[in-house]
Amino acid sequence: MIRTHNRSRAAALLATVALVACSSATVGSRQASMSPAEKARADSTKWPYTKADIDFMSGMIHHHAQAIEMAKLAPTNGAGSSVSILTGRVINAQTDEIHVMQQWLGERNQPVPEPNPKGMKMVMDGVEHVMPMPGMLTDAQMDTLKAARGKDFDQYFLRYMIQHHQGAVTMVKTLISSRGAALDETVFKVASDINVDQETEIARMQKMLFNMLTDKP
């Protein structure tokens, strides 16, 4: 009886020691500050936002959707290697940006649009229209792109994507000239990054196009 009692006590002690060892095994103990941090995270929606911010983030989702649709044509339409790399980056980057914009809208209980490569749905005079954002391709342009192959595809892609990017830059301008807009850190960052990245890509694409059209290597 005594023997059993000692054994079970020893086992219990072992369990206790294990648990105690456990808690000190975590590295770098500090006070868990979950409450204030989580609260602060909720407060991350603390910056005010305006209709212009919502329109920008919503519209850019559709704008990106068209860029992705254009870029996805590259493998089937025989794009050259430079354009293929460029389209790969566009698809990857803009897909992720769409998620960021959708998340931002969702966190503020705004309608989260499904990406529509034809543009933004709007109701005017009771009729629903799809309005293209600045720089977006017309149906005719998109058809031309879809039909083009090889070097023709490369050239149309560059020409149309330049137009498309210029439209994005215009959307940023519209945003920042609106009162109260782009105060939110995420909106500012998205707008600023799009502005810079797409301006850089425009320059590159213009040079690529020039080299292609003048038969430079």
Added chain:
Amino acid sequence: MVVTHKARFLTLALGLIALGACAKSSSTVSSAPTPNRDPRVGLRGGQDNAGEATWNLKVMSKTSPPQRFVGATNSDITFTGNYAIQGNYNGPVIWDISNPAQPKLKASYYCPASQNDVSVFKNLMFVSAEAYNSRLDCADGGVPDSVSRDRMRGIRVFDISDITSPKYIASVQTCRGSHTHTVVEDPKDKENVYIYVSGSAPVRSPNELAGCLNAGQEENSSLFRIEVIKVPLANPTAAAIVSRPRIFQNLTAPTSHGLAPDDIAAVQAAKARGEFVVRIGNSEQVVGGNFTRQLLDSIVKARGGAGAAAATAADTATLRSGIQAYVDRMVGAQNSSGPRPGPSQCHDITVYPSLGLAGGACGGYGLLLDISDVANPVRIDQVADSNFAYWHSATFNNDGTAILFSDEWGGGGAPKCRASDPKEWGADAIFTIENRKMKFKSYYKLPAPQTAVENCVAHNGSLIPIPGRDVMVQGWYQGGISIFDWTDPANPKEIAFHDRGPVDSTRFTMGGSWSVYWYNGAMFSSEIARGFDAFELTPSEFISQNEIDAAKTVHFDYFNAQGQPKLVWPPSFALARSYVDQLERNKCLSSARISAVRQGLDNAEKASGSARSTALNQMTTQLESDARGSCDGARVQKLAAAVKDLANVLP
């Protein structure tokens, strides 16, 4: 009896289960990556209790920000004396890091703005502001009006003579605000310090700041330049913009890693020969002969002539006057109501004043700048990346024979380290510098895949002063921190890391290391969502204790990562022993000689006076002879020199 056994079994089982449960909830895994398994994969997420993986380093501390700064993004770090100043989107936070295992909050300054990038010089602290919500008076509430006197976009100047109480003494407004900035000392000008301002955000209205122009023509545009601020040390409130050097003019087509085919001289020479030159974006390009002949042919035929062969002087003149407009239509430039595109800004510029060089990470280009005239930097070379990198920052190796540019693809706000993301994207690109020209050698990217809910891409870091090697510690956002050796620029290799699981494994959230820097013996990381981390190196097959000790002999009085100091190692036995360890590792000294040198150093260290110096001088002579036959003669020479220096140091 059965009951007794069962009872014992149950309690033992309980103990085992407790141990098992303990192992599962233990937050840190310390192990090396293998080809099949990297311990950074599958880490449990969480704001404050995420799983962690470390390799060849030790976590010294993890500290939360002060209350008012919790929930705001932690940004870049600068160091002065025993203090680290951590940028935060609510304002700078100052830590006493005399004991990195226990950083103590010294002071903070509430001033909401992004990105609140910080640097120091003597008793001054500089803080960058670029966002529209940034206020001159540091108050809450942002700036609602699109044009407003209340807005501050540029550089704030603080007096930190009393570091417990920083004083905001000046504001220098700039047209695009300051995304980052670089403090530059001019060795020829002790009375002033300079700041290169990198502004990448949209240009503000000229009604808000006179002279700001978001226009196409390069001459007056706010877009195609950096700003240089001069800060008189005796009167820092008089800090002001002193020049706006145009370092982007005439950049040529980025088609490959290597040298751009034309530089300014070649374009000028083409012009002198009467060749056709057009502007594409913000650069000039020579138009090829075949193409101009085709155009000329069309012009001649349009007037009824036979073809290019029949071209008259008038035809050529027609071509010359119309070719720019033609090319503009061709590349869609005529549709742009805005500025000529091009690398119109630098994200970050790292200066290396000892070498008179700077590396600029500028849009689609990595630039090499000559800063011998600090107020007027001049571009001497440019590289672009055929993988369409967006250069973010630059780091030189200590000798200035190599430069590393990082591609912050996705702006730091996107997950670019997923298994599906290409290794060449969002990575570091390493170039050698030969005769002031850059030559591409390799990419380095964080080897462990990260999740889709973790922002991850190459970001800020600095050199670890390991003598004779190029080793860098770098932040990769939620990819954690990675330490890699790029001594062989063609073959960078990871040698240590720390990573946490995602801040939130259920949804994409920003977090991770914004910057991690080596400073006086430890590495400090600014964790965007969690606070301030400190690490130290532990010896491994890649770094010996001697090398760590030698690194710790390098002392900084202050440190701005974008102003690279020349690393100089004072004489020490650890320094000499480091070279021995390296020669053992690369087998360029025989094991017999390695043992002999080690013994010799140990004996010399125990000796003193002339006995020591004689022994050391003898070793030096022998090593100089070893160098001649060694596969790494240069390193043996370094060892010989280190031993010789020891002989000259009084014990």
